[in-house]
Amino acid sequence: MTNFIPIFPLEIVVYPGEQLNLHIFEDRYKQLVAECFKEKKMFGIPPVLKNKIAETGTLVRITEVVKQYADGKMDIKTEGISLFRVLEVINSIPAKLYSGAIVKHLQHDEDGVSRHVQKIVGAMRELHRLLGVQKNFNKPDDTLKSYDIAHHSALSLEEEYELLCLLREDQRMEYLRRHLQKTIPVVAGIENLKKKIQLNGHFKELKGFDFNFGK
Structure with missing residues (x-):
């Protein structure tokens, strides 16, 4: 199915099911949010990558306007709903400050399973341990x-977008498995290097080489 949606391009990746809080301060997006909230319409967030609007984005709905300021600024809560592919960006819309796009709505698999899920989550927890962070x-x-877990697996913005473009759960989990498999040894190596640097100048108890070893 294709249709027109208002768009709010941002330098972030939003996933279906994600809760996203936004502070709205630009006039064009104050208008967009006010209209969408009043009319109970959704809008699209296509990621901005290297100063260009990406092809795949996420349709979001406004769940709450938390605060509205005297100058029209707003704090809002939103939720990612589904994915779309941009077919054409409409930069200028009559009587509107914001832009829109003709999009094709995409079917994505959220209920699929991966046989590696326990290993992947375990690897993410190990990454968090190395980084000294906790996530509930x-x-x-x-x-x-x-x-x-995608936002909590040390993916770059470009990698988060690559994962967004994968429409099957097993493909996304495999992407995360490979990423964590590469990332954890790098982080562990940095941690070991930090410990080595911190020890520099301290008195070290090191065993000397045994010249008689093997004789």
Whole structure:
């Protein structure tokens, strides 16, 4: 199915099911949000990559206007709903400050399973341990999906977008598995280097080489 949607391009990737808080301060997006909230319409967030609007984006709905300021600025809560592909960007819309796009709505698999899910979540937890961070997902680890953990797996913006473009859960989990498999040894190496640097100048208890070893 194709249709027209208002768009709010941002330098972020939003996943279906994600809760996203936004502070709205530009006039064009104050208008967009006010209209969408009043008319209970959704809008699209296509990621901006290297100063260009990406082809695949996420349709979001406004769940709450938390605060409205005297000058029209707003704090809002939104939720990612589904994916779309931009067919054509409409830069100028009569009587509107914001832009829009003709989009094709995409079917994505959220209920698929991966046989590696426990290993992938375990690897993410190991990455967090190395980085000294903690993340509570408020659900059991064995029920986590790719969209739950993608933002917490040290992906670059471009890598988060690559994962967004994968429409099957097993493909997304495999992407995360390979990424974590590459990333953890790098982070572990940095941690070892930090410990080595911190030890520099301290008195070290090191065993000397045994010249009689093997004789």
